[in-house]
Amino acid sequence: DAKTTQPTSMDCAEGRAANLPCNHSTISGNEYVYWYRQIHSQGPQYIIHGLKNNETNEMASLIITEDRKSSTLILPHATLRDTAVYYCIVRDTGFQKLVFGTGTRLLVSP
Amino acid sequence: GAGVSQSPRYKVAKRGQDVALRCDPISGHVSLFWYQQALGQGPEFLTYFQNEAQLDKSGLPSDRFFAERPEGSVSTLKIQRTQQEDSAVYLCASSLASERYSNQPQHFGDGTRLSIL
Numbered sequence: 001d002a003k004t005t006q007p008t009s010m011d012c013a014e015g016r017a018a019n020l021p022c023n024h025s026t027i028s029g030n031e032y033v034y035w036y037r038q039i040h041s042q043g044p045q046y047i048i049h050g051l052k053n054n055e056t057n058e059m060a061s062l063i064i065t066e067d068r069k070s071s072t073l074i075l076p077h078a079t080l081r082d083t084a085v086y087y088c089i090v091r092d093t094g095f096q097k098l099v100f101g102t103g104t105r106l107l108v109s110p
Numbered sequence: 111g112a113g114v115s116q117s118p119r120y121k122v123a124k125r126g127q128d129v130a131l132r133c134d135p136i137s138g139h140v141s142l143f144w145y146q147q148a149l150g151q152g153p154e155f156l157t158y159f160q161n162e163a164q165l166d167k168s169g170l171p172s173d174r175f176f177a178e179r180p181e182g183s184v185s186t187l188k189i190q191r192t193q194q195e196d197s198a199v200y201l202c203a204s205s206l207a208s209e210r211y212s213n214q215p216q217h218f219g220d221g222t223r224l225s226i227l
Contacts, residue, residue: 032213043114043201043218044153051213087152096141096205096212097166100152 003027004088009105012082018075020104022088025069031092033064035073037084038103044087047073078108112136114219116202122225123192131187131222135204142185143216144177145201153201159185160208192226199223 005023012018024033032051036044048055048062050071055062061074075082087103115134123129135142141160145153146169156175158166161182170177174192179185189196203216 034215036218041220043203043220046215046217049213049215091213096158096207097143097155097169098145098153098203098216099155102152 003031003090003099004101006086006088006101006104008102009107012075012078012106012108014080014108014110015077018078018082018106018108020073020075020086020088020106021070022072023070024088024090027068027090028092031090033062033068033071034089034091034098035060035062036087036089036098036100037082038087039081039084044100047086078106080108080110082106083108114202114204114217116200116219116222118222119220120223120225122227124227125193127192128188128190129192129224131189131200131224133185133187133202133204133219135183135185135202136217139204139206139217140182141205141207141214141216142179143203143205144185144187145203146171147199147201147221149198156187156200189224192224194226197224197226 034049035047038044050062064071085103117132144156147153155169157177159179174190176188199221201221203218205214205216207214
């Protein structure tokens with residue numbers, strides 16, 4: 001079973017920041033938080049991952065709370081092409097597989 | 111650079127036929143994974159290779175499913191005597207991850223959509 005809880009769906013206006021929350025209250029000390037997204041008819045696309053520090057790359061920012069029980073993925077300026085299902089996944093460094101939940105369906109509208 | 115390549119993109123087979131799905135991982139990636147994604151669901155893990163060694167096959171749903179990676183690069187997922195419930199998208203992912211550096215992300219191909227009639 002997935003170790004994360006995400007809202008089923010969210011809406012965002014084009015050009016605005018999209019903030020996608022994820023709850024992982026049972027995360028253990030050596031588990032990383034990964035974010036992927038899946039656009040229709042494509043494979044999941046890696047976005048970002050982190051352990052406890054906030055992370056930023058060219059796609060997004062990842063904010064992890066100090067207690068590591070939740071995180072937020074931030075798309076700073078959402079575009080229509082960001083419409084996708086976003087998956088938050090926690091993974092132990094000792095285990096290789098990813099366990100996907102149901103994700104958040106983000107709809108970006110004009 | 112080239113990503114993970116899967117072929118064919120679409121496969122239609124009659125119930126009872128055998129099928130073979132191919133995955134070309136990113137060059138130099140040690141780890142390779144297969145996932146199955148049913149319509150409207152998230153991907154589910156099938157099996158994992160590190161180089162040519164199949165280290166985890168706990169997700170394979172039955173003994174009709176078989177995967178191999180003989181030279182530690184290209185992998186093939188074979189399904190024998192296909193059944194209608196095998197209809198799904200089969201995704202392949204590769205990663206630089208090894209047991210020591212296992213926080214490397216997985217990178218996915220666009221999958222093979224398998225339809226069993």
